[in-house]
Amino acid sequence: MSGIVLVPVEGLPEVRAGDVLSELIAGAAPDLRDGDVVVVTQKVVSKAEGRLVRVDPSDPQSHKPLVEQESVRVLRRRGELMITETAHGFVCANAGIDLSNVERGWAALLPVDPDRSARRIRDGLRARTGASVGVIVSDTFGRPWRAGVTDVAIGCAGVAAVVDLRGSTDALGRELQVTEVCVADELACAAELVMGKSTGVPVAIVRGVDPSWLREGSVSGEVVRAHGDDLFR
């Protein structure tokens, strides 16, 4: 298998409500190729989709009612931190709402349907550049038991979320026990390595992924666990 290249997409303008992300990305990354995976951070998707709400900048608690509104369940609460389940089925801090990289006095909510957001960007990029790419909408989540945040996929289109290796054999011919790999989350993590958190680069290209991963995909359908399958809800 050959290598993969991770390329940050620089020079995007500040994104505002109503902007067409595929147009901005196509302008900043004109050499998109078939089979590329374009990873776009949630923050710019939420901005383009107008998912911004007013908060009181003098009150660090003023987004808490939004957290309740955007959550279907609170799993844990400690001090200012709430771990909740969103309507999408994501479990994360403060319903995915945060205030960084948003203008003072505003908070960004998660997109209503991040798979649909990814599809819209994918369709727009194909129309504008002719390239058939996969698109992942990524966000930054904490996790239990391990310190530090990592990026995860909250939506995808044109690329698998989970690749099922069931029935494959390992290098010694034994059937693999661990069979389902969440490549969408691994792609989001890889892209984050070239985005950084403070450099203002909200889009990256992953070039050279296994072509078999480039099929219709869905985070809501493949990654969000049914409650009955989950030992930690």
Add this chain to the structure above:
Amino acid sequence: MSGIVLVPVEGLPEVRAGDVLSELIAGAAPDLRDGDVVVVTQKVVSKAEGRLVRVDPSDPQSHKPLVEQESVRVLRRRGELMITETAHGFVCANAGIDLSNVERGWAALLPVDPDRSARRIRDGLRARTGASVGVIVSDTFGRPWRAGVTDVAIGCAGVAAVVDLRGSTDALGRELQVTEVCVADELACAAELVMGKSTGVPVAIVRGVDPSWLREGSVSGEVVRAHGDDLFR
């Protein structure tokens, strides 16, 4: 920021107890450069360190006593699956023991001290190639709430596990709220994209990472959460 390249290291021989991994890796990847991060899967580290034990291949339960032995606590149990905490403080399925990519009749335990394993590989690579590289020992873990496994770092040397962005400002000049990124896990995920699970490529190189990450690092010291800091133990 410029791009990152992920390169699989192919042509490694089947690893056996007593093998010196740095020698095998230096032989298969002779063009290692200062600042590369070399990601090595746990399975070959465990093999080289002789962490293999006999199991009865006709009894799919025969490794269960090993799981108990390698665990300090059982968090969840359902059917054949046990989610346990290992002596290292990792929370994972079956204490990280699995049977894939191991000869029939054997199971591989996690390395005793994966940070030390990483240091040994790093020191050996420097002695053999002259290159000062970071090393990550990776393994494949499931996680709550999200389907599919992803790779994580269980040990590291010469590269940060968690990068603290506290005090940085975002692109709009606001102080960042989410400040600690587990780059070691993101590097493990990125490397997995070129390893695959069934291709028998147990080593990959990540070239082009932020040079500020290349410092002494430790998964046990930076990633494993203290019990009191964790809302899900």
